Amino acid sequence: MQxxxxxxxxxxxxxxxxxxxxxxxxxxxxxxxxxxxxxxxAQEGVIVGAVAAVVLNSGRQEITHFLLxxxxxxxxxxxxxxxxxxxxxxxxxxxxxxxEKISDxxxxxxxx
Numbered sequence: 001m002q003x004x005x006x007x008x009x010x011x012x013x014x015x016x017x018x019x020x021x022x023x024x025x026x027x028x029x030x031x032x033x034x035x036x037x038x039x040x041x042a043q044e045g046v047i048v049g050a051v052a053a054v055v056l057n058s059g060r061q062e063i064t065h066f067l068l069x070x071x072x073x074x075x076x077x078x079x080x081x082x083x084x085x086x087x088x089x090x091x092x093x094x095x096x097x098x099x100e101k102i103s104d105x106x107x108x109x110x111x112x
Contacts, residue, residue: 017053021063023082032088039092040068040080042099049102051093052077066093067108077108 020035038051052069056062068078086094 014058016056016058017067018056018063019054021054021056023063023085025082025085025087027087034063034066034088034093037091038088041092041094042102043086043095043097044099046099047071048095048099049078055079055108068102068105078102078105079108080105 020033022031023034024031034051034054036051036053039047040049040051042048049068049070052067054063055065055067057064063082065079065081068080070076070078080095084095084097086096088094
């Protein structure tokens with residue numbers, strides 16, 4: 001057991017990974033669907049990967065991020081906050097950042 005960290009065997013994880021969910025973007029009136037497999041494009045239109053999962057904050061019951069799976073597939077997933085989504089157009093998610101900034105985003109650390 002790690003010092004200073006309490007582990008509750010019955011405690012629900014803080015985050016849940018979902019296949020899909022509905023989110024509301026600032027510029028949209030109605031919720032839009034965000035789902036696994038959607039292509040993710042950087043600001044300049046370069047495909048940087050695909051949505052691997054939608055992250056739900058269990059405490060607030062709110063979708064806060066999505067996981068970016070990169071091509072070719074690896075076990076490395078970037079945590080993308082919803083605030084970086086510029087728009088969702090069909091099955092494509094457009095980000096507000098250029099492709100060279102993707103590697104600066106945090107890695108997803110699964111709950112253990």
